[in-house]
Amino acid sequence: DAKTTQPPSMDCAEGRAANLPCNHSTISGNEYVYWYRQIHSQGPQYIIHGLKNNETNEMASLIITEDRKSSTLILPHATLRDTAVYYCIVRGPSSNTGKLIFGQGTTLQVKP
Amino acid sequence: KAGVTQTPRYLIKTRGQQVTLSCSPISGHRSVSWYQQTPGQGLQFLFEYFSETQRNKGNFPGRFSGRQFSNSRSEMNVSTLELGDSALYLCASSSTLQGQGIGYNSPLHFGNGTRLTVT
Numbered sequence: 001d002a003k004t005t006q007p008p009s010m011d012c013a014e015g016r017a018a019n020l021p022c023n024h025s026t027i028s029g030n031e032y033v034y035w036y037r038q039i040h041s042q043g044p045q046y047i048i049h050g051l052k053n054n055e056t057n058e059m060a061s062l063i064i065t066e067d068r069k070s071s072t073l074i075l076p077h078a079t080l081r082d083t084a085v086y087y088c089i090v091r092g093p094s095s096n097t098g099k100l101i102f103g104q105g106t107t108l109q110v111k112p
Numbered sequence: 113k114a115g116v117t118q119t120p121r122y123l124i125k126t127r128g129q130q131v132t133l134s135c136s137p138i139s140g141h142r143s144v145s146w147y148q149q150t151p152g153q154g155l156q157f158l159f160e161y162f163s164e165t166q167r168n169k170g171n172f173p174g175r176f177s178g179r180q181f182s183n184s185r186s187e188m189n190v191s192t193l194e195l196g197d198s199a200l201y202l203c204a205s206s207s208t209l210q211g212q213g214i215g216y217n218s219p220l221h222f223g224n225g226t227r228l229t230v231t
Contacts (some may be wrong), residue, residue: 032217034219041200041227042224042225043118043202043204043225044202044222045222046219046220046221049217051217091216091217092216093214100147100155100157100220101154101155102154102155
């Protein structure tokens with residue numbers, strides 16, 4: 001699986017958009033970009049995933065650059081409940097069975 | 113649609129005992145995977161069940177076992193508990209088999225886990 005790089009921490013004001021970047025410069029053509037988040041003492045929560053087109057769902061938007069070497073997760077109107085560790089991971093046909101390497105992720109602190 | 117449900121939420125056991133954890137996947141999901149999460153090791157894959165058969169297995173000793181029922185509900189059992197088994201045990205379900213070169217475009221949905229403490 002391609003390695004991902006994320007900033008260790010970010011702050012965001014409540015009500016503003018939170019833009020979380022992820023670099024995956026070694027991504028292969030058939031590998032998907034996934035975003036999960038984990039709030040302390042809870043299980044990881046699936047947010048969104050995509051291959052090459054931008055994706056949007058009720059939680060967030062995923063913007064993938066044309067060369068697919070990086071992506072941005074956008075939470076359009078962050079709330080205090082969005083404070084969590086956000087993980088960007090890449091998965092493809094060669095991914096180890098069920099294995100999800102979450103890495104260090106980005107700790108997003110939403111402030112009032 | 114109800115999410116993945118894990119019971120119990122917390123467990124305290126003594127070394128040498130055994131424990132059974134339960135997982136109910138999202139309705140319609142046939143794949144159930146189990147993970148162990150610890151601060152030092154992160155998320156480690158235990159095994160995956162699909163249609164009542166174990167399809168994939170991680171590098172855990174035989175003390176860790178599981179099964180899946182016809183309604184896709186799954187249980188995980190740990191025998192002869194050790195202090196190092198203290199962890200958050202997570203169950204994840206998916207609509208497709210996750211391993212063997214497929215399922216990579218289908219997300220895993222996690223439960224909130226069972227926090228096991230071994231004393």
